[in-house]
Amino acid sequence: MASSTVQPQSRDRQEDxxxxxxxxxxxxxxxDPATEVDWETPLDKGFHGASPEWSTLYGTAYWSELTDAQRKELTRQEAASVASTGIWFEMILQQMVLRDIYAKDPTRxxxxxxxxEIAEECRHSIMFARGAEKLGAPAYRPRRIAVELGRAFKTVAFGEAAYAAILVAxxxxxxxxxxxxxxxxxxxxxxxxxNIHxxxxSRHMKFARAETRRRLRKAGWLRRRIHALVVAIASYVIVTSMVNKDVYAxxxxxxxxxxxxxxxxExxxxxMRSSCSGLMDFLASAGLLTKPALMFYKRANLI
Known part of the structure; x- marks a missing residue:
């Protein structure tokens, strides 16, 4: 009887x-992005918005035909699209975290x-919005189906499904x-x-990893299988929404x-695959790389 009461207290101390x-x-x-980022200096179009190697067209025949100015404009639009997708998911994240701590002891x-974390995410969203605007980009938004799937996910996701999806994004x-x-x-x-982000x-990811492991301790076989698939689908939607097709026009x-x-x-x-090797190792160690889940990670080119 004594051990059954000590263990939860010990876990609470570890989490705290x-x-x-x-x-x-x-x-x-x-x-504070409002003061740390140089918002006043006009955009210098001699710079890229992202490393060219990360452009969706880098290495293609079309890329070889583009002028230097066109390549730079493309990476600026792509970076703005990634930032806009980040805002969308950070709004989902904030709601899931708020729902998770609702009515819990605020002294913990x-x-x-x-x-x-929520306060930092709010600042990040504003920072991304101002950054995209300075890059001369419109407000890129995910496809309607992605928006609606996100709406459903933030409403029903809980436990390891919420925190593992946060981690992937x-x-x-x-x-x-x-x-x-x-x-x-x-x-x-x-x-x-x-750099700010x-x-x-890095703190948010550490917390998400810890919470994913902790929540999985309570997960049975069926729940683990279901949540593995839910996380994979959410990851596919997020990753495939990063670069809006309107960036090209x-x-x-x-x-x-x-x-x-x-x-x-290719x-x-x-x-994408090489950058996610560590993430996939973590998901595998957590038992979240089931065969159905792998199908979605492969379709998103994460594995």
């Missing part, structure tokens, strides 16, 4: 220890960390942005945005040809 470390990190190293470090974006923030070909203000999201390209070559671009598929 993780949360306290994250709170300490946030207190030590956080940014776990709850206070969750509120801190954040890890994919994190790998891209680590390249972009170090690349001197990328506009300086975009590099600053990427990478630093602060807005960059002055032949949209029909660009969409076709982007879909067949270089970009390879970039």
């Amino acid at each position: 220890d993780v949360a306290r470390r994250l709170l300490d990190s946030a207190a030590t190293l956080s940014y 470090a776990e709850v206070q960390w969750a509120l801190t 954040e890890e994919v974006l994190d790998v891209m942005q680590r390249d972009w923030m170090r690349d001197e070909r990328v506009a300086p203000f975009v590099r600053t945005i990427n 990478v630093v602060e999201e 807005n960059a002055g390209l032949d949209a029909s040809r660009a969409v076709g070559e982007a879909r067949a671009n 270089h970009h598929k390879s970039m």
Whole structure:
């Protein structure tokens, strides 16, 4: 009887220890994008919006035909689209986290960390919106079906399904942005945005990993199988929504040809797969890479 009461208390202490470390990190190293990012200097079109190697057309025949100015405009539009998708998913994330901590003890470090994460995500969304606007891009939005699936997911997802999906979205974006923030070909203000997001999201990913593992301890075989598939479908929708097909027309390209070559671009598929190897290892160790789930990760070129 004694061990059955001690174990939950011990787990609570462990969870609070993780949360306290994250709170300490946030207190030590956080940014205010309103003052950290150079919003005043006009856009210099001599810079890319993202590392060219991450462009959906890089390595294609069409890419070889583009002028340097066209390539830079394309990467600026693609970076803006990725930022807009980030805003969409961060809104989903915030609602799921709020729902998870609703009516929990606010004196717990776990709850206070969750509120801190939400505050950071709010700042990130504003930062991404201002960044996309400065890049000269419209408000790119996911397809209607993706929006509705997201609406359903944020309403019903719970436990490991919510936190694992959060992890997938954040890890994919994190790998891209680590390249972009170090690349001197990328506009300086975009590099600053990427650096802020990478630093602060590293805390969010640590929490998502810990929560995914913790919630899975309570998951039976059927729940684990169902949530593995739900996470995979959510990941597919998120990843395939990152670059809106309208970026090509807005960059002055032949949209029909660009969409076709982007879909067949083996270089970009390879970039996605190699960047997600660590993430896939984590999902496998958590028992979330079932055969049905693998089908969606393969379709999204994550594995």
